[in-house]
Amino acid sequence: MVFEGLADKLQQTFKKLRGRGKLTESDVSEALREVRMALLEADVNFKVAKDFVARVKERAVGQEVIASLTPAQHVIKIVYEELTQLMGGTQSRITISSRPPTVVMLVGLQGAGKTTTAGKLAHLLKKQNKRPLLVAADIYRPAAIKQLQVLGEKLELPVFTLGDKENPVRIAQKAIEYALSHARDIVIIDTAGRLHINEQLMDELKAIKNTVKPHEILLVVDAMTGQDAVTVAETFNEQLGIDGVILTKLDGDARGGAALSVRAVTGRPIKYVGMGEKLDALEPFYPDRMASRILGMGDVLSLIEKAEEAINLEQAREMEKKIRKEEFTLDDFLDQLQQLKKLGPLDQLLSMLPGMGNLKKLHGLELDEKEIKHVEAIIRSMTKKERRDPSIINGSRRKRIAMGSGTKVQDVNRLLKQFAEAKKMMKRLQEMQKTGKKGFKLP
Ligand code: GDP
Numbered sequence: 001m002v003f004e005g006l007a008d009k010l011q012q013t014f015k016k017l018r019g020r021g022k023l024t025e026s027d028v029s030e031a032l033r034e035v036r037m038a039l040l041e042a043d044v045n046f047k048v049a050k051d052f053v054a055r056v057k058e059r060a061v062g063q064e065v066i067a068s069l070t071p072a073q074h075v076i077k078i079v080y081e082e083l084t085q086l087m088g089g090t091q092s093r094i095t096i097s098s099r100p101p102t103v104v105m106l107v108g109l110q111g112a113g114k115t116t117t118a119g120k121l122a123h124l125l126k127k128q129n130k131r132p133l134l135v136a137a138d139i140y141r142p143a144a145i146k147q148l149q150v151l152g153e154k155l156e157l158p159v160f161t162l163g164d165k166e167n168p169v170r171i172a173q174k175a176i177e178y179a180l181s182h183a184r185d186i187v188i189i190d191t192a193g194r195l196h197i198n199e200q201l202m203d204e205l206k207a208i209k210n211t212v213k214p215h216e217i218l219l220v221v222d223a224m225t226g227q228d229a230v231t232v233a234e235t236f237n238e239q240l241g242i243d244g245v246i247l248t249k250l251d252g253d254a255r256g257g258a259a260l261s262v263r264a265v266t267g268r269p270i271k272y273v274g275m276g277e278k279l280d281a282l283e284p285f286y287p288d289r290m291a292s293r294i295l296g297m298g299d300v301l302s303l304i305e306k307a308e309e310a311i312n313l314e315q316a317r318e319m320e321k322k323i324r325k326e327e328f329t330l331d332d333f334l335d336q337l338q339q340l341k342k343l344g345p346l347d348q349l350l351s352m353l354p355g356m357g358n359l360k361k362l363h364g365l366e367l368d369e370k371e372i373k374h375v376e377a378i379i380r381s382m383t384k385k386e387r388r389d390p391s392i393i394n395g396s397r398r399k400r401i402a403m404g405s406g407t408k409v410q411d412v413n414r415l416l417k418q419f420a421e422a423k424k425m426m427k428r429l430q431e432m433q434k435t436g437k438k439g440f441k442l443p
Pocket of ligand 1: 112115276
């Protein structure tokens with residue numbers, strides 16, 4: 001899980017603070033020493049960690065405590081605000097030109113995830129009713145062009161290529177002409193990477209930049225490389241100039257050092273993060289939501305958005321009504337299970353719930369296709385009346401349902417219990433949705 005180590009340590013530190021009625025200056029200093037250690041262990045840049053703690057300390061010691069907060073909550077609030085600032089404050093979007101096509105140039109080292117990200121970004125923009133064109137300008141890595149074509153096919157989006165014999169500058173130019181004549185409003189150029197930064201790479205990228213004048217140059221870096229990613233970002237920004245960073249493989253980065261340092265070191269914001277290999281695993285980066293997750297306060301807003309995207313809104317509203325009126329039936333339960341599957345790995349979802357960050361045992365847990373089939377069979381073996389009111393399902397009905405679905409009575413029992421739990425959980429989620437939408441909420 002992202003920021004797992006840091007989240008654990010910070011939450012432990014603050015738990016100790018919360019136990020106290022009053023905080024002395026030395027309590028705060030001790031806590032901040034631990035915060036600094038935690039940041040360093042998360043591979044945050046040394047200077048960034050030092051400055052961060054100094055800022056928090058200045059505010060924590062100097063300020064009047066707001067009456068409605070305990071001293072510990074006050075410190076946590078400052079840390080939350082400073083973490084948010086550290087990662088850029090507000091969300092940074094990409095510039096969409098008023099005169100299409102908007103040209104987005106993806107740059108980065110080999111293996112960072114550039115080609116995959118080109119596909120993901122196109123997918124995201126397509127969902128926002130844009131008409132992206134993917135451009136294969138990586139003529140060096142064998143199979144890069146083919147990889148982009150495969151992605152384009154999956155996404156049902158055009159891919160512009162002139163093969164691997166043309167000069168990348170010309171490919172980019174021709175691609176923009178193509179976009180103009182084919183009404184594509186966003187051009188995403190997948191440029192070549194190298195294993196290391198070298199002059200040849202930079203010269204090529206500069207040549208493309210100077211010729212096509214992209215609206216956005218986005219650097220793709222691998223979060224798992226930690227401080228190396230930050231150094232790469234610094235160099236690209238100095239030599240080429242970048243508008244923002246896309247941090248990939250954040251799903252596999254338990255430390256989070258790059259996510260926390262990139263902005264402070266380079267002055268350039270993280271615009272998107274890659275959260276998996278699948279094409280829908282690219283998310284806009286929200287500093288405030290990320291800070292909230294790190295501090296174990298959850299990220300209910302992202303969770304709601306994910307749910308809204310995966311779930312048919314009309315149906316969801318209908319469902320909400322049913323839950324409110326307690327008319328939620330086993331048929332609805334089955335629908336929900338099937339939709340839940342579309343939301344992605346359960347551990348990513350759980351990390352968005354307040355206080356759920358510690359459920360490490362659930363890592364990698366995914367809803368099992370087979371189990372859903374079982375559930376489906378059991379529910380289909382019930383009569384309409386039973387589905388509407390499971391309380392009538394007595395012993396002999398349970399036996400009949402088990403026989404009919406080819407399962408055991410225990411399976412039927414388990415399902416009925418799960419259903420009752422789910423009903424309870426939904427009520428809780430609904431309540432959380434209400435408080436979550438109000439914004440900042442202290443643990
Ligand atoms: P390129 O050389 O920069 O074009 O890199 P690729 O796009 O070929 O990606 C390299 C590898 O990283 C591939 O196996 C991708 O599936 C993987 N990858 C890319 N982005 C992510 C991500 O956000 N999460 C995970 N887990 N893997 C990713």
